[in-house]
Amino acid sequence: MAHADGLTLESIRNSLIRQEDTIIFSLIERAKYPIIPQLYDSRCSVLPGISGSLLENIVRETEAIQAKYGRYQFPEEHSFFPDNLPDSLVPPNSYPQVLHPAAASININKTIWDMYINKLLPLIASEGNYENYTCVAASDLECLQALSRRIHYGKFVAEVKFKDASEEYSPAIQAKDRDALMKLLTFESVEEMVKRRVEKKAKVFGQEVNLNNDAGNGKCKIDPSVLPCLYGEWVMPLTKHVEVEYLLRRLD
Numbered sequence: 271m272a273h274a275d276g277l278t279l280e281s282i283r284n285s286l287i288r289q290e291d292t293i294i295f296s297l298i299e300r301a302k303y304p305i306i307p308q309l310y311d312s313r314c315s316v317l318p319g320i321s322g323s324l325l326e327n328i329v330r331e332t333e334a335i336q337a338k339y340g341r342y343q344f345p346e347e348h349s350f351f352p353d354n355l356p357d358s359l360v361p362p363n364s365y366p367q368v369l370h371p372a373a374a375s376i377n378i379n380k381t382i383w384d385m386y387i388n389k390l391l392p393l394i395a396s397e398g399n400y401e402n403y404t405c406v407a408a409s410d411l412e413c414l415q416a417l418s419r420r421i422h423y424g425k426f427v428a429e430v431k432f433k434d435a436s437e438e439y440s441p442a443i444q445a446k447d448r449d450a451l452m453k454l455l456t457f458e459s460v461e462e463m464v465k466r467r468v469e470k471k472a473k474v475f476g477q478e479v480n481l482n483n484d485a486g487n488g489k490c491k492i493d494p495s496v497l498p499c500l501y502g503e504w505v506m507p508l509t510k511h512v513e514v515e516y517l518l519r520r521l522d
């Protein structure tokens with residue numbers, strides 16, 4: 271069903287499918303580099319006297335520049351360090367207001383950060399040394415932003431689902447029944463398809479391309495089986511968590 275804002279569950283799902291490409295390409299790029307402990311060390315041994323890890327400092331400062339130029343005016347963008355972000359210099363955009371205003375209070379980037387550093391990175395890279403720390407940090411930030419955008423897109427998914435079936439969702443929202451909401455918004459067959467598709471995309475995007483017809487002898491730049499695991503254990507559960515959090519506030 272199309273709503274006044276033009277959004278349909280199909281158009282939202284198409285965006286999620288396109289975002290898979292961004293996530294997989296960014297992980298393939300990140301897999302080129304090792305895990306450099308100095309980048310993630312919470313006492314920032316590279317810059318003594320500075321608090322937080324080197325990655326945290328690079329991300330915080332990069333976000334400050336992007337905030338100044340309007341990145342966080344868009345409801346699909348969420349900062350990892352939202353405290354003390356500078357105001358935007360760019361005039362407000364005319365992006366249609368499709369979400370309930372309470373959406374702005376939902377930001378699960380802390381969870382996404384921990385999942386990325388502690389669970390996902392060890393699946394695609396191993397410890398080693400590489401001198402260009404900022405290059406690796408930029409690659410981490412690409413992955414983090416792509417994952418964050420996808421997971422917080424749950425707000426849009428939830429909005430469309432609510433508009434499509436408000437009479438089914440409203441009683442569960444009023445009763446603050448998380449389990450009932452989770453049941454209503456879950457489509458297991460869609461989740462199975464997503465897992466199969468991301469594994470296939472990783473195989474295709476990560477293959478060696480050469481001018482013989484051997485598709486790189488099956489070598490792959492990233493282990494394709496990481497993708498269904500990433501999506502099944504973290505990306506989809508966290509998207510659903512965002513959907514539930516959004517729906518709980520939808521009638522405020």
Ligand SMILES: O=C(O)C(=O)C[C@]1(C(=O)O)C=C[C@@H](O)C=C1
Pocket residue numbers: 283286427455456457458460461464505506507509510
């Ligand atoms: O496509 C949907 O309906 C969504 O809510 C998105 C999503 C996902 O994260 O990919 C999450 C929950 C559903 O069970 C299926 C897929």
